[in-house]
Amino acid sequence: xxxxxxxxxxxxxxxxxxxxxxxxxxxxxxxxxxxxxxxxxxxxxxxxxxxxxxxxxxxxxxxxxxxxxxxxxxxxxxxxxxxxxxxxxxxxxxxxxxxxxxxxxxxxxxxxxxxxxxxxxxxxxxxxxxxxxxxxxxxxxxxxxxxxxxxxxxxxxxxxxxxxxxxxxxxxxxxxxxxxxxxxxxxxxxxxxxxxxxxxxxxxxxxxxxxxxxxxxxxxxxxxxxxxxxxxxxxxxxxxxxxxxxxxxxxxxxxxxxxxxxxxxxxxxxxxxxxxxxxxxxxxxxxxxxxxxxxxxxxxxxxxxxxxxxxxxxxxxxxxxxxxxxxxxxxxxxxxxxxxxxxxxxxxxxxxxxxxxxxxxxxxxxxxxxxxxxxxxxxxxxxxxxxxxxxxxxxxxxxxxxxxxxxxxxxxxxxxxxxxxxxxxxxxxxxxxxx
Amino acid sequence: xxxxxxxxxxxxxxxxxxxxxxxxxxxxxxxxxxxxxxxxxxxxxxxxxxxxxxxxxxxxxxxxxxxxxxxxxxxxxxxxxxxxxxxxxxxxxxxxxxxxxxxxxxxxxxxxxxxxxxxxxxxxxxxxxxxxxxxxxxxxxxxxxxxxxxxxxxxxxxxxxxx
Numbered sequence: 001x002x003x004x005x006x007x008x009x010x011x012x013x014x015x016x017x018x019x020x021x022x023x024x025x026x027x028x029x030x031x032x033x034x035x036x037x038x039x040x041x042x043x044x045x046x047x048x049x050x051x052x053x054x055x056x057x058x059x060x061x062x063x064x065x066x067x068x069x070x071x072x073x074x075x076x077x078x079x080x081x082x083x084x085x086x087x088x089x090x091x092x093x094x095x096x097x098x099x100x101x102x103x104x105x106x107x108x109x110x111x112x113x114x115x116x117x118x119x120x121x122x123x124x125x126x127x128x129x130x131x132x133x134x135x136x137x138x139x140x141x142x143x144x145x146x147x148x149x150x151x152x153x154x155x156x157x158x159x160x161x162x163x164x165x166x167x168x169x170x171x172x173x174x175x176x177x178x179x180x181x182x183x184x185x186x187x188x189x190x191x192x193x194x195x196x197x198x199x200x201x202x203x204x205x206x207x208x209x210x211x212x213x214x215x216x217x218x219x220x221x222x223x224x225x226x227x228x229x230x231x232x233x234x235x236x237x238x239x240x241x242x243x244x245x246x247x248x249x250x251x252x253x254x255x256x257x258x259x260x261x262x263x264x265x266x267x268x269x270x271x272x273x274x275x276x277x278x279x280x281x282x283x284x285x286x287x288x289x290x291x292x293x294x295x296x297x298x299x300x301x302x303x304x305x306x307x308x309x310x311x312x313x314x315x316x317x318x319x320x321x322x323x324x325x326x327x328x329x330x331x332x333x334x335x336x337x338x339x340x341x342x343x344x345x346x347x348x349x350x351x352x353x354x355x356x357x358x359x360x361x362x363x364x365x366x367x368x369x370x371x372x373x374x375x376x377x378x379x380x381x382x383x384x385x386x387x388x389x390x391x392x393x394x395x396x397x398x399x400x401x402x403x404x405x406x407x408x409x410x411x412x413x414x415x416x417x418x419x420x421x422x423x424x425x426x427x428x429x430x431x432x433x434x435x
Numbered sequence: 436x437x438x439x440x441x442x443x444x445x446x447x448x449x450x451x452x453x454x455x456x457x458x459x460x461x462x463x464x465x466x467x468x469x470x471x472x473x474x475x476x477x478x479x480x481x482x483x484x485x486x487x488x489x490x491x492x493x494x495x496x497x498x499x500x501x502x503x504x505x506x507x508x509x510x511x512x513x514x515x516x517x518x519x520x521x522x523x524x525x526x527x528x529x530x531x532x533x534x535x536x537x538x539x540x541x542x543x544x545x546x547x548x549x550x551x552x553x554x555x556x557x558x559x560x561x562x563x564x565x566x567x568x569x570x571x572x573x574x575x576x577x578x579x580x581x582x583x584x585x586x587x588x589x590x591x592x593x594x595x596x597x598x
Contacts, residue, residue, distance in 0.1 A: 043568040047449060059570070062449045065485030109488060126541060129548040140549065144492045157492075158484050 003028050005404045007411065019420065021411050023396060033396045035388045035415070037258040045375040053079050053165060053344055053370040060362070060377070061159045064421055066109070068158045069102040069150065070355040073228070074362040079165040081244070081349025082366050088338055091167045093330050096228050098153035098160070099353065100319035100326075103227060105146035105157075106356035107274070107312040110419045111198060112139030115309045118413050119201040135197040138190045142316075145187050152176055166340035174335055181327040184320050188288070191320060195292050195313050202296055205306040206410060210394045212303045212387060213267045214276035215249065217354055225277070225284035225318060227354040235279045235301075236266050243352035246361040250378050255386070262386040263378070269386035272358025273418060274311035275302065282314075289318030305391055306417045312356070344370025355380050357419040381421040388418060437496040438479040440591060441553075445483045445504040445539065452512075452563030452576050456503040457482050459583055466584075478591060490542050495551040501590060502539065506560030513575045514562040515583050517590065523558075559587055 007023040024032040044063050048056055060075045061068040073095060080087065087095075113125045116135070122128045129136050147157045152172050154160035162170045172180075218240060219230030231240030232249050241249055252261040264270060278285075278293070282300045285293065292314040293299075298307055348365040358380025365374040391414055399410050444460030446453045460482045467475040483490055483502075494500055508516055520543055546552035561583065564573040571577070 044449065047568060047570060059449065062447050062484065065447075065487055065489075068484070105489075113488060124541070126544050126548070129545060137549070140491065143488075144495075147489055147492050156482070157489050159482070 005400060005407060007404060007408045019415065021392075021408070021415065023392075023407065023411070025396075025400060028400075030396055030400070033392050034257050035385065035392055037260045037385055045377055048364070048372045048375045051372050053083060053366055053372070054342070056364060056372060057160075057163055057165075063377075063379075065158050066106055067102065067355045067357070067360070067421065069098055069154055069160055070353055070360055071362070072154075072160045072163050073099055074351040074353045074360050075364070076163050076165055077351030077353065078349045078362040078364050079351070079366075081351060082347040082364055083165060083342060083345055083349070083370070084347065085166045085342060087167060090171075090330070090333065090336060090338065093326055094153060094168055094171060095163070097323055097326055097330075098150070098162075099227055100323050101146050101149035101153060103319045103356050104316050105143060105150060106419075107316045108139055108142045108146060108194070110356070111309050111312055111316075112136070112143065112194070114416050114419075116198065116201075118409075118416065119198065119204045121204075132197070135194065138194050138197075142187060142190055142194065145183055148183070149180060152180055164340060166342050167338055171335055171337070174331055177327050177330060177335075181324055184324050184327075187320060188317075191317055192288075192292075195295060195317070198309075198313060199295055202310070205304075205309075206395075206399070206413070207304065208306065208391075208395055208398065208414075209304045210391055212305075212390075213265060213270040214279040215265065215270045215272050215383070216276040216280045216359055217243075217352065218280050223284055225281045225286070225289070225322075227277075227319075232352070232359070233280055234265060234270070235276070238266060243361070244350045244363075246350060246352060246363075246378065247376070250361065250383060252378065252382070255389075257389075258385055260382045260385060261378075263383040264386055269390045270383065271305065271387045271418075272380045272383045273308050274315050274356070275305070275308040276358060277354060278302070278311040278314065285314060286318045286321040288321045289314045292317045305387075305414060308417050308419065312419070344368070348374075355421075357381060357421060358383060379421060381418070384418050384420065388415060388420075439477055439498040440501065441479045441481055441493060441497045441499075442501045442587070442591065443481045443483045443490065443493065443503065445485070445502060447485050449568060449570055451565040451567050451569040451571070452561075452573050453505045453566050455505050455561050455563070455572060455576055455583075457484060458572060459503050459580070459587065462580060462584060463588075472588065474592075487539075488542055488545075490539065491546055491549075494543075494546050494553060495549075497553040499555040499557070499591075500553040501557050501559065501587065503559045503561070503587060504539065505563045505566075506558075508560050508562055510562045512562050512564035512573075513579050515579075515586050516560050516562075517586070518558050518560065520556055520558070557590060559583075559590070 005025040020036040022034045057072045057075045061072045063071050117128050150157050155162040214235035217226050217230040218233040219226035233239035250263045255262045296310040298310045346368040350363040352361050361378040363376045444456035446456040448454030448457050466472050564575045
């Protein structure tokens, strides 16, 4: 056993973003083991106060460059709930199709650019391009398809411009949807190949388990592997809870080691994300999604956080296969230009969707002029912080025999497996001149 | 067929001067709509937001890319500086814990390795005064916008005709 270990991974890449791993082991005794998130509080909730109901989505889509479609959909649904707006079946299907594009975009990015380098023993995707060029090219191709898919449905890759409370401002043509469907069909063999490559090195994922409560949406009518509709459920058998009551699930609290709020429901912590969705809804995956899960031996009840990445791959296959069917439905019904008329009113509403990295909640309250007077947003990564801490507390004693370097790498992989959103609101350059 | 030149504005308009790249793209889009940017048909103006690695795909197949971003360069706030990737060294340290950490210089590395990087890449870094949650630029950067536009439009070989 390693007598003394000191780990201090400080994530100081941007102005406000940090996620620090701190471990002190002295004479074989763990004195400190912390996942610290000293991220400056963000004031997006304050920013939307005083803004009109139809400005909210544009503002909150900028909270995150990776999950901007998800934030847009959650906020649009919340505004619709507050204003009592119903959307058409066509709008519903087009939004779900848009949302699927972000799942593929984010999952391929995460597994390909962050997880694969770990499994191949590289520090980042940059050297991996030289080591496994075919695999990287397939990943980039899948990611590129997902971006083009977002462009078509959302009007652009990030920060959508086609959404409006009550409907859509622009819809694709039938021919554009047919072209997308063809592209998705052609993408299936590459997706399977990506899964096979990851599977070939999957034995490098630690066989670490910790019984965990998993929280996600569940849709019963019709039963669907849902990212968009439904109620909140727990893998411990609790729920369904209506999304308007999400605060009673998240139970946000302040931890001294974090300025981001932490969450818990029936245990000390809970997890959200692809593995949570799989554990609650895995039997509803598409055939290809199930095939991918089976390839890796992923089964409902899995409590190995590293398998979140496998669940992401299964979901990537699922969204492609399901979208091919969804496009058929849209084309069969025929696309119609639909007019939206909205009369502002006072009200409070909530919207919830599954971000690629887990369940996301938005709540807004409006006065009778339709101006926002209160907002509350709870992002998936905040819901995972306490769970990462609890994982650390079990992981460190089990893996400290690996020594400082091995333990540090294992803990970094563990954090990465949650696909966290840590400070994504700024990306500025920070450079020195060499010439 | 992709347009030969892409001008990408990066940043977050919810974070004061951090959003300068996006603000400048919006201004150029207005000028283009008004027909005040001759030759605009061969240029794509692109609000890159904070999409990070997504830029890999919009860079592919271009001859030239011009990237506009807020940059800490150790210069006076409001300074605009032109540089090429080989003239700078990033001082960002990525922990690779999150997809949300992005260094555009590393995105260019990947693009180069894939053989799809534009042959000419130019940055315009703009030194911020204020980075905080605020939906407008600092007064200092706001007043400099005409100067920033003139500098950038000169780069893409077009006269700044915003009279």
